[in-house]
Amino acid sequence: MNLPPLVQSFVLHFGEMGSRWGINRTVGQIYALLYVSPRPLCADDIVDALGVSRSNVSMGLRELQAWNLVLPKHIPDDRRDHFTTPDDVWQILRVLAEERKKREVDPTLSVLRELLMQTPGSEEERHAQARMAEMHGLIDRLTTWYEDVKRLETERLAALLALGARVTRLLEAKDKVVGLVRGRKES
């Protein structure tokens, strides 16, 4: 590996974090490299930069494309495929959230739904099912919220984030207004 020190640190860090994020070292490094690269890179560029085998890079790119985190980008007059990351970080966030949900949440949601359809055959099963219902309820709320929020344009989403916990004040204000209106109508 022979990279500018800043880039190298970044790439190595992503490699190390990879396992915590559910991807392997090489995949993490490839992503990091593409993320900071000023231009799309081809597989051989990546081999040179990271010092891993050609086939490993091929597999890594495959996986990153499956995650929609890396896109092929054609470079005119070059037969080789080149790759980049989407450059809008918000877009990256969306992709990441979507993929993680698909892999980490959806399967559990569907298993829970299935188990909740069954009739419990004992007190123990009845209790277990009640617990599963609680879990299902929570996950369901969260995913519904997520489905709502992901449709917002970036600008609105950013505004919402910036607002943070202060949304609740807005909520309170709303309740008050609604209360007032109701009060007037009822009187």
Added chain:
Amino acid sequence: MNLPPLVQSFVLHFGEMGSRWGINRTVGQIYALLYVSPRPLCADDIVDALGVSRSNVSMGLRELQAWNLVLPKHIPDDRRDHFTTPDDVWQILRVLAEERKKREVDPTLSVLRELLMQTPGSEEERHAQARMAEMHGLIDRLTTWYEDVKRLETERLAALLALGARVTRLLEAKDKVVGLVRGRKES
């Protein structure tokens, strides 16, 4: 393993999902078992229920305690430690978010901060640093928002979730009201 079928399916599913969630099979199964169990279980109960070695259970419980996902609960007149999961699912969600942030986000945030302090030594490094700044900015916003939101009581949080994307309508309404007030003051 000899469990009521409903419980068994749930436990096996958590075992399988474990690897996607960054824990191993046994840890996933132990958690699932404790989650649906109507009373705290001791290590030997878990050994019997899951059919894994005593030491494996010991390590699993250790890890789950480190995650704050499992709590020791003393049972009177029994020397053995017993364990449960916190029973409020919202509480579980909070713990999970906190721990994942600590393990998956914070280290990256601090590496990014460090790398952003350095002076780029080339155009390539300058570009890389700009990209890192974008990433840092996004993560920073997200974590700030998270720090805000996690302080909300469960009830408010639930209300906010239920509101979903409709918050934006509230935002629009607010902007309008603020606009009105401003208009009045300025006239």
Added chain:
DNA sequence: CCGTGATTTCAGAACTTTCTGAAATCTATG
């Protein structure tokens, strides 16, 4: 402060994942 039973630690076995180089496959020309 000994003995008993609960719990943890740890070295290595079993298993899983990751990585490589060689061979196979694909693809765009001339």
Added chain:
DNA sequence: CATAGATTTCAGAAAGTTCTGAAATCACGG
């Protein structure tokens, strides 16, 4: 449609992890 370069596949080697049983440690009642 042959060829040269690019890319992918794949079997097995290397590395990493999870799991076990045996031994060590701990902790409490007598």
